[in-house]
Amino acid sequence: MTRIPYPRWAVVMGAVALLTPALAIDPAAAANDRPSAAVVRTDQGAVRGSVSANHLSFQGIPYARPPLGALRWAPPQPGPVWTGIRDATKPGAACAQLQGLPMDSASVAEDCLHLNVTTPRTAARTPRPVMVWLHGGDFRFGRGDVYDGQRLAADGDVVVVTVNYRLGALGFLAHPALAGPDGVTGNFGLQDQQAALRWVRHNAAAFGGDPGNVTLFGQSAGATSVCAHLAAPGSAGLFHRAIVQSNSCANPVQTRVEAARAAEELAQNIGCTDPGTVAACLRGRDPARLVETAGYPGAGVDLGPVVDGRTLPVDPAAALAAGKLHPVPVLTGMNRDESRLVVWGMEHSGLNCPEPQPEPGDESESCPLTDDQYRDQVRGMFGDRAEQVLARYPRKGTQFPSETLGAVLTDHDYAEPIYSAALAFARRVPTYLYEFADDDAPFFTQGPEPTFPAGAYHCAELPYLFTVDYAEALTPTQQRLGDEMVRVWSDFARTGRAGWPRLHGAAPYARVFAGGRASGTTSFAAAHSYDFWRSLR
Numbered sequence: 285m286t287r288i289p290y291p292r293w294a295v296v297m298g299a300v301a302l303l304t305p306a307l308a309i310d311p312a313a314a315a316n317d318r319p320s321a322a323v324v325r326t327d328q329g330a331v332r333g334s335v336s337a338n339h340l341s342f343q344g345i346p347y348a349r350p351p352l353g354a355l356r357w358a359p360p361q362p363g364p365v366w367t368g369i370r371d372a373t374k375p376g377a378a379c380a381q382l383q384g385l386p387m388d389s390a391s392v393a394e395d396c397l398h399l400n401v402t403t404p405r406t407a408a409r410t411p412r413p414v415m416v417w418l419h420g421g422d423f424r425f426g427r428g429d430v431y432d433g434q435r436l437a438a439d440g441d442v443v444v445v446t447v448n449y450r451l452g453a454l455g456f457l458a459h460p461a462l463a464g465p466d467g468v469t470g471n472f473g474l475q476d477q478q479a480a481l482r483w484v485r486h487n488a489a490a491f492g493g494d495p496g497n498v499t500l501f502g503q504s505a506g507a508t509s510v511c512a513h514l515a516a517p518g519s520a521g522l523f524h525r526a527i528v529q530s531n532s533c534a535n536p537v538q539t540r541v542e543a544a545r546a547a548e549e550l551a552q553n554i555g556c557t558d559p560g561t562v563a564a565c566l567r568g569r570d571p572a573r574l575v576e577t578a579g580y581p582g583a584g585v586d587l588g589p590v591v592d593g594r595t596l597p598v599d600p601a602a603a604l605a606a607g608k609l610h611p612v613p614v615l616t617g618m619n620r621d622e623s624r625l626v627v628w629g630m631e632h633s634g635l636n637c638p639e640p641q642p643e644p645g646d647e648s649e650s651c652p653l654t655d656d657q658y659r660d661q662v663r664g665m666f667g668d669r670a671e672q673v674l675a676r677y678p679r680k681g682t683q684f685p686s687e688t689l690g691a692v693l694t695d696h697d698y699a700e701p702i703y704s705a706a707l708a709f710a711r712r713v714p715t716y717l718y719e720f721a722d723d724d725a726p727f728f729t730q731g732p733e734p735t736f737p738a739g740a741y742h743c744a745e746l747p748y749l750f751t752v753d754y755a756e757a758l759t760p761t762q763q764r765l766g767d768e769m770v771r772v773w774s775d776f777a778r779t780g781r782a783g784w785p786r787l788h789g790a791a792p793y794a795r796v797f798a799g800g801r802a803s804g805t806t807s808f809a810a811a812h813s814y815d816f817w818r819s820l821r
Contacts, residue, residue, distance in 0.1 A: 326487045328365045331372040335405065338438040342401040342491070343429060344376035347483040348476065350395035351450060356567060357462045357472060360397060360479040375400060375429035379451045380571040382580065384425030385743070386730040387754040391427075392572045394454065399480055402433035402444045403491050411494035413777040416484055416523065417446045418477060420504025420530070420743070422581050423588045424452045432751035439767065440774025443493035445484055449476035453574040456587040458540070459547035461563040470543055471595040474512055478595075481513075481522035499777035501527030503746065505588070512537070512589050514609040515600040525780050527773065528616040530742060532701035533609070534708065536601045543590035550585045553577050604708050613780035614709045615773075617718035617794060618702050620811075621739035623693030627653065627686045628734045628741070652735040658685035662692060669820050676816055684736035699812035706787055716782035717794040717808060718772075720745040722765060726756035745797075749773060765799035772797075 322333045322340045333342035348360035355361060376398030378391040404412070415436060419426040433444025449455060450473045458470025481500070488495040500523040502510045510526050511533035513519035538546070551557070554577045556565035566574075578585050591599050603609050630636055630653070637651035653661075658679065663670040679688045709715040725744035727734065738744070747755045748766035758766060772795075776782050784795045784805070794808040809815065 323369060324490050326490055328363050329367065330369040332369045333401075334373045336434065338405050339434045340403045340405055341432075341434070342372040343374055344398045345370075345372055345401065346376070346397060347399050347447075348397040348479045351397065351454075351472070352394055356394065356454065357457060357469065358464075359472070359475045363397075363483070375427075376448065378427035379448050380454055380575050381421075381425050381451050382575055384421055386728040387430050387743075387752065388421060388425040389427070392570070392575075394571055396448050396450070397476055397479070398428075398448050399483065400429050400433070400446045401491050402437040402446075403493070404438050404441055408441075408492050411489065411497075412441060412443050412492055413774070414443045414445060414484060414488045414493040414495070414498045415440075415774070415777050416481060416498060416500050417444065418449070418500070418502030418506035418509045419446070420502065420506045421451070423456055423473060423505045423508075424575075424578065424581065426451070426505075430752065430754070431746065434751050435766070436749060436770055436774060439770045440777070442774045442777055443488065443491050445480070447477060447480045449473045449480070451575075452587055453550060453578040453585075454571060456543075456589065457547050457550065457566075458538075458543035458590050458592065459551060459562070459566065460544055461551075461559075462547075462566065466594065468592050468594040470547075470590045470592050474509065474516065474589055474595050475518075477509055477513065478516070478518050478522065481519065485522060496524070497777070498523040499525040499527060501529065501773070503529040504531055504742065507531035508535070508537070508589065511600040511604075512596055514612070515598060515603040516596055518595060520610055523612065525613050525777060526615075527776065528614065528705075529745065530618050530622060530698065532698070532705045533600050533604045534701045534705040536599050537589040537591060537596070538586070539591055539599075540593070542586070543592075546586045550574075550577055550587075553585070604705060607708075607712050609709075609712070611713050613714040613716075613776070614706075615716045615718065615776050615782055616702060616706050616709065617720070618694075618698045619740040619742060619744050620719055620721040621687075621690055621694060621744075622698045622742045624687065624690035624734070624736070624738050625742040626693060627690045627736075628738060631686065631735055632732055650732045650735055652684065653686040653689060655679060655685050658689050661689055672820065676813060686734075686736040687739075690739075695812045695814075696817055699808070700814055700817040703808055703812070703814050704818075710787040714780060715787045716776070716784065717787045718782075719794045719796050719806060719808065719811075720748075720769075721796050721798040722748075722762065723798070724759075724762075726758060726762070728755055730754065745769070748797075761799050765797060765803070768803075769797055 322335050324331055331342055333340055346363045348363050377393035377396050379396035380392050383390045428446030428448050431446050437444045455473030463469040485495045500510050507528045508531050510528050551562055556562045631650045636657050662673050666673050677692050706717050721740050723739055725740050727738050748769050785791045793805040796804050796806050
């Protein structure tokens with residue numbers, strides 16, 4: 285399978301004792317049900333979070349030392365310790381990044397290795413499952429606090445942890461000049477995630493969680509991270525179930541040669557060209573210039589996880605094929621219309637507009653894709669196989685050309701590798717396949733409206749699992765669908781079972797989450813022309 289280093293959308297876009305004796309809650313708040321404060325004693329010191337009607341929230345907890353100075357491009361070190369009580373009622377800074385999708389925000393911070401913990405407010409009879417969330421964003425964008433875990437925690441009766449990790453040039457620059465004594469460099473963001481998982485192992489019990497029942501889950505680049513940890517020796521035993529949303533463990537990551545080439549390109553672009561001083565030169569560049577030079581996917585430097593010989597001794601895709609991933613139950617799946625987001629970005633960018641094109645950043649005009657442009661896009665992407673693709677995916681009736689292109693890209697970029705990975709998982713571990721398919725999923729509140737139905741686009745499932753403020757509010761029907769999804773995700777975290785038959789050759793079905801009568805099961809392979817795409821490999 286051709287490596288897809290990032291989702292195509294990013295190319296065009298250019299969150300008295302209670303639970304345990306360690307946690308205390310203000311008695312007045314308990315009596316009056318008013319937001320107040322809760323205190324938990326971690327192995328670093330005490331933190332004071334906030335109390336809401338049905339959950340407790342602890343934000344901005346540092347799980348590692350700030351990666352500043354000599355710690356830039358170094359493995360994360362144990363977090364700071366403190367006396368007294370540390371305020372944990374506000375999130376920490378996002379790791380340095382450019383502006384990405386509407387849920388992202390630009391940042392120049394390097395002191396960003398924080399996590400957030402959300403727990404139910406009620407006491408637990410037994411320790412609760414812990415769910416550790418790794419956000420997406422092409423390893424360039426994103427922050428944990430955007431994804432508020434109150435819904436999963438309160439309704440699913442779990443402890444939710446969301447994580448910041450180093451991104452882009454500061455998280456995944458694998459330049460040989462930055463290598464340690466063992467010659468290894470890169471994957472600093474993955475090492476941050478491992479440090480967060482170790483923090484969870486040491487501190488989950490203080491929040492009422494079970495360190496022996498941790499689910500690692502992520503979406504998009506976060507899903508790729510989950511795949512990496514399934515293959516990483518240093519992650520063994522730190523989690524016990526895996527949820528892989530909207531990406532595939534069958535997609536290869538960078539080789540060491542590819543990563544070094546990308547790092548050398550960034551060094552040259554930023555003006556660090558002298559081989560004898562390149563490391564010092566890079567360390568002298570400020571975060572803003574580093575992330576700006578790395579740029580946006582497709583127009584910048586390709587950065588991400590790499591087979592480095594230490595953190596990742598083997599590509600997760602190769603480990604999956606060989607049956608050598610950590611043997612934990614897996615829930616995996618995708619959104620039915622993933623790539624409609626990339627087509628929205630294409631229209632929004634003005635790249636398909638007739639001359640003169642809109643100025644960059646001009647949101648006043650979005651140009652709908654035409655039939656000719658649809659065919660041109662397919663021919664440009666698939667070359668001598670394009671006519672077969674066009675014959676398989678003709679525009680139907682009143683369907684917009686943008687919807688048809690979205691179907692092509694969804695099935696090629698997402699469905700084929702996700703289903704291939706699911707089949708490989710199913711040969712070794714309990715595996716459950718899902719598809720999110722709400723036609724009317726809420727879209728982003730910022731940016732222009734799509735000129736075509738966005739459907740179940742990339743990221744569309746997230747407001748059903750988390751409390752977010754970047755998308756339109758859910759309708760009552762969608763709230764019920766979200767309740768169902770929260771129940772499935774949390775039950776899987778609790779038991780390793782999803783509530784429908786495991787995937788295997790005699791039962792090649794996916795559970796569909798669509799709301800109302802549209803939910804049920806589907807033959808995933810047939811719905812996404814899996815055999816057709818396999819035949820073109």
